[in-house]
Amino acid sequence: MRQRWVPIALVAVGLFAINVVARLIIRLGFDGEEKAESRVSLGMFAAIGLALAVITFIRAQQKRPSEWLPEVTAAAVLGMLLTILVGPFISGDSPFAGGAGNFFSQVWLYGGFAIVGTLLGYWIATALGRDYRSRSLSAFAQSRATKPRRVVRR
Template identity: 45%
Template sequence: MGQRWRAVGVLAAALFAVNVVARLVIRFAFPDDDTAANRVSLVMFLAIGLVLAGAAFRWGAARPLGHWAGDLALAVVAALALTVFVGPLLVGENPFGGGAGLFFAQIWLYLAATAAGVLVGYLTLTALGRDFRSRQLKRYAELKQSRPRKIVRR
């Protein structure tokens, strides 16, 4: 059980680290360039999506969907809370400084990027037939075909 929570914590920390790196790049490399800041933010959301696609691909192969989906959701919520509330403080900004519109836009964009990443990872895994359920059905089919047919006498 401890290993399970460790994986959730590491994933949340990795997602938060991607955000912190993006914020630091924007702060020190492009302090006045809004176009570059938007591009760095886009790259950050793509990186977050790729991290989650990899996690969904890896966890989806080893465990049923119901087991890893909750863990992934918990990691995303923890990383989102850190990103929205702690991330701006690390670069000297107020989390609510941009107003309610920017605050909620961050949340919706983050959730969209995470959902897209998880979907890409899990759908790729399913299309390749390597997800837990597909492998389980394949083992069942092989087991059924390997047994000899019972002859019934009447």
């Protein structure tokens, strides 16, 4: 059981690290410039979506969706909670400093990019025939295509 939570925690920390880097870039380079801050934030959400797409692409090749989807979902939710509840302290704010609208817009943006990234990774794996199911079906078809061993009676 403990082994299953280690990759989830690592992915969540990695997603949070993307947020930390974006917040430090905003704090050190673009403090007070709203347009630049919005662009960096959007880039952060895109990087999170891309990271989840790559992770999903890799996991979809190794396991069935019933095994990797809960793991990716849990990692994304933990990463989102860290990003939204702990991340603002890096910038010197509190999670609700921008109001409820800002808080929930971050939740929706994070969720949207996470879902799109996960779907994109899975769709690419499926389109290339590299997902677990396609590979299983290919192996099954290949085993059926070979001629069975003939039994010789004496």
